[in-house]
Amino acid sequence: MDAETAVRGFVERNFLSRKGKKTLSNDESLLDSGLIDSTAIFELVGFLEKEFNIEVQDEDIVPEHFETVNNLVAFIQSRQKN
Amino acid sequence: MCLGDLAYLLGGMVPRQWMYALTRLQGRVQAHARSRARAAVETNFRLTFEPKLSAEDIKRMTRQYFESRQLRRLLVYLFPRLRPAEKERLFPIEGLGRLDAALAQGKGAVLVGSHLHSIVTLLMKGLLREKGYDARVALPVPVVPYAPTRFHKMLDRGSGKGLWDDPRGHFYAQFNIRPIVRALKQNAAVILMGDGWHSASFVKAKFLRQTVDFTTGPMGVVRFTEVPAIPFFVTGVPPDKLTISLEEPIALIKTNDPERDLTTMVGDYVQRLETHLLHNIPAWEHWIEDRALEQMATILEKPLAERYKL
Numbered sequence: 001m002d003a004e005t006a007v008r009g010f011v012e013r014n015f016l017s018r019k020g021k022k023t024l025s026n027d028e029s030l031l032d033s034g035l036i037d038s039t040a041i042f043e044l045v046g047f048l049e050k051e052f053n054i055e056v057q058d059e060d061i062v063p064e065h066f067e068t069v070n071n072l073v074a075f076i077q078s079r080q081k082n
Numbered sequence: 083m084c085l086g087d088l089a090y091l092l093g094g095m096v097p098r099q100w101m102y103a104l105t106r107l108q109g110r111v112q113a114h115a116r117s118r119a120r121a122a123v124e125t126n127f128r129l130t131f132e133p134k135l136s137a138e139d140i141k142r143m144t145r146q147y148f149e150s151r152q153l154r155r156l157l158v159y160l161f162p163r164l165r166p167a168e169k170e171r172l173f174p175i176e177g178l179g180r181l182d183a184a185l186a187q188g189k190g191a192v193l194v195g196s197h198l199h200s201i202v203t204l205l206m207k208g209l210l211r212e213k214g215y216d217a218r219v220a221l222p223v224p225v226v227p228y229a230p231t232r233f234h235k236m237l238d239r240g241s242g243k244g245l246w247d248d249p250r251g252h253f254y255a256q257f258n259i260r261p262i263v264r265a266l267k268q269n270a271a272v273i274l275m276g277d278g279w280h281s282a283s284f285v286k287a288k289f290l291r292q293t294v295d296f297t298t299g300p301m302g303v304v305r306f307t308e309v310p311a312i313p314f315f316v317t318g319v320p321p322d323k324l325t326i327s328l329e330e331p332i333a334l335i336k337t338n339d340p341e342r343d344l345t346t347m348v349g350d351y352v353q354r355l356e357t358h359l360l361h362n363i364p365a366w367e368h369w370i371e372d373r374a375l376e377q378m379a380t381i382l383e384k385p386l387a388e389r390y391k392l
Contacts (some may be wrong), residue, residue: 034282034283036254037298037299037302038257038282038303041258044260053284063257
């Protein structure tokens with residue numbers, strides 16, 4: 001499964017319904033919309049580490065990496081390259 | 083040289099009562115000289131408490147706000163120089179048994195503070211650590227507030243130690259709660275602010291007859307980790323009539339509807355905050371923000387980056 005499908009799937013399964021939303025675009029802000037909060041990010045980081053076998057450092061947990069699905073995919077790809 | 087340097091320099095030499103009197107005077111001067119800040123405080127009092135409070139009451143409370151603000155700052159600057167007995171007298175803590183009972187469960191505890199005498203709330207870390215607790219505090223900004231100035235450090239070169247010299251126990255969390263979860267796993271008492279504005283997520287709550295947004299941060303962590311949440315409030319009048327009270331834990335609610343759970347848990351905290359605030363009106367730091375409650379009611383209209391700058 002590619003990164004985009006996996007991330008989208010995780011966000012949709014776990015956070016979308018909580019906010020009563022049905023659709024999500026790849027460049028929609030997950031943070032500004034309140035779709036994910038700090039505990040959701042905690043869950044998301046755990047998912048990324050397990051699913052993509054990457055290590056997410058505390059300093060990586062910044063809005064730039066978690067703002068949108070596209071940002072998350074770019075972050076995963078940059079960590080996989082490293 | 084700032085108030086902190088002066089307080090630190092004179093802390094060991096000048097009688098405390100003189101320092102308190104001078105600081106109170108400084109607060110009064112600020113209430114006159116800082117016209118924009120004064121207007122913000124007055125407007126907030128007027129919008130929130132009129133017609134219950136007269137124009138005279140509002141004027142008096144505004145002056146008390148600035149006096150109180152300066153005095154608690156002085157206490158923070160003096161903190162490293164205070165003897166243990168003085169700390170016990172100036173910062174009496176009630177209800178520590180509640181923290182003991184929570185920590186006995188072995189999964190840590192979240193201490194939910196407030197902006198009632200907010201700087202003193204930050205001292206909780208030091209006060210609890212001195213009593214042997216593994217206390218940590220999540221700071222709202224990456225840089226340590228009230229860090230020693232150059233002058234302060236120079237004075238410290240001898241024997242003193244600054245308030246924030248001990249880096250163990252404070253961390254910058256923003257929306258990364260991993261350090262908080264790690265600390266709780268180590269059975270620490272983690273201090274979080276329940277009425278802060280730096281947050282990714284908020285829920286609506288009735289507060290001072292208005293509907294405003296309160297952060298879900300502390301309750302989100304509590305609900306996620308299932309640790310006890312103990313609200314604590316700093317009340318009274320600085321410098322020597324403050325009390326820190328640890329209250330009954332907030333009931334944990336964990337159903338399939340996290341939004342509703344958080345709204346209920348935050349609502350419980352907000353009710354307690356309001357009760358204390360109404361008895362300690364000048365103590366709430368947020369009054370200095372332009373139209374504070376209006377800002378709290380529209381906080382989600384601001385993008386995240388702006389919210390974190392607040």
